[in-house]
Amino acid sequence: LAELEGVDDPNPYGDLPLVNRDPTKPAVTPGANPADAKAYDYWDHVDYIIDQANARGIYVALLPTWGRYVNAKSGNNHDESLLTAANAATYGEFLGKRYRNKSVIWILGGDRTATGFEPVWRELAKGIAIGVAGKEDYDALLMSFHPRGGETSSTWFHNDAWLDFNMHQTGHSRAERTQSWVKIAKDYERTPVKPVIDGEPLYEDHPVEFRARDYGYSFDAHTRPRAYWSVFSGACGHTYGNHSVWQMYAPNRRPINGPLITWDDAMHRPGSGQVQYVRWLVESRPYFSRVPDQTLIADALDGADRIVATRGEDYAFIYSAQGRKFTVNLGKISGSSVKAWWFNPRNGRAAEIETIPNQGTREFTCPSEGFGADWVLVLDDAAKNFGPPGRKGAK
Known part of the structure; x- marks a missing residue:
């Protein structure tokens, strides 16, 4: 059930999802x-879209309903409770049965x-599981929860069996306000252990803090740091x-917040x-040994300058969001010497720097500095002979 009047505004083919706005009566012919x-x-x-994505090796993140159709009295005049505790399982079971064999x-x-x-x-969640598995078996599907800005699913559902991974919406504010690295790290440390992801960080071309006159619009120099801050702080991926794109803005559509x-x-x-x-980089080194480790950095700075670090047993990645120089505490990974590289997040290319002893401290000065001049320092156990970091397809 789509956000923008999806219950009452037909899709381009003139069809609505429900009969008389009733979630227990999907409009199926x-x-x-x-x-x-x-x-x-x-x-x-919907079947067609999912099938087309699956045919291209893409999983679909399927949202059964936008929150506006659950949260009546939320303070938003458009919100209403079409879905309730009395009918949600029925609607969920319909969806689970229909898409149980799809990659969603x-x-x-x-x-x-x-x-x-x-x-x-x-x-x-219960209804979807029953539709997928024929019983309340949450091992048969993968599920999370997309909250509003500044919140995380762990607040309510971390211990629920249906929640497989936590999701944040760090939102569309400036870095010093969102501090996504703090929020991701907090959920990463929770028990029982569950993966975490930022499901809605600052989007590209978005009015920053919804105040374009004050802060302008975001662009790639804003969106890249959100990815590295999150993934290096413990996130299992990034959005x-x-x-x-989210509003599918076109000349014949009503614009929302100035696209x-x-x-x-x-x-x-x-x-x-x-x-x-980001994916190329983390997959070019042993993936499952990697953990966040801020002890690699002598001074992590803060706000838009934030420096974050992560490492495996035999390699380390250190991200400087604005190319600020930093001092590394060596000896945190294996090997008597380490090979150093610069990885460029703007084009995915790497350049070898030098091989140095793996002990003491060492200051590194990024190739460039300033807003948009972000860099990743890669340190490898020299004896491992890893290839260039970020090379697509590298193991």
Whole structure:
């Protein structure tokens, strides 16, 4: 159930998801022929989108409903309780049965707090599990919860069996306000241990703090640090977003919070191509031995200058968000000597620096400095003979 009037505003084919706005009555018609408008319903088109993504090796993060259809009395005049503790399981079971054989990750929530509505979300999770597995078996699916800005799913659901990984929305503010590295690290340290991800950081082309006149719009120099701060602080991955894409802005659509360009042009913005380099980097070294470790850095700085560090047994990554120089405490990884590299988050390229003794302290000066001049220092146990960091396909 989509955020922007998705219950009442038909999709481009003229179809609505529910009969009379009733979550227990999905608007399903016999047949699925796209050439037959009566047969091809709302859910057939959802099927098509998921199938197209799956065919390309892409998992779909499937949001059963936006939070506005749960959180009545939330202070938002558009919010209402279409989904309740009485009907959420029925709706969830419909979805679970329909998509149990698809490559989907279930994301409950939808930009709202769960406070006061926890029973609704738990019933929805239960219904989905029953639809997928035929019983309340949460091992049969992968599920999380997308909260509103500044919140995390762990506040309400960390100990729930259905919550497989925690999700933050650190939101669209300046770095010194969001401090995503603090929030991610806190959930990373929780027990029982569960992965954590930032499900909604600052998007590219977004009015910073929703105040474009004061702070302007974000661009790739804002979005890159969010990825490295989170992943190096313990996140299991990262979410990239663009302000025009999430709302599918086009000339015939009502703009929300001042989108700068249309969604199809926004698909080619620099940040959308750069986020892949984070994955290239972390997958170019042994993945499952890596942990956050701020003891690698003598002075981590703060705010937009924040420096974060992570390491495996035989390598380390240190990220300087604005190219500030820093001092490294050596001897934290294996080897009598370490090979040092600079990795460029803007283009995914690496350059070897030198090989040095793995002891004492060493100051490193980044190749450039300032806003947008972010760098990753990579230190390898020289005896391991790792290839260049970030090289796509490297093991």
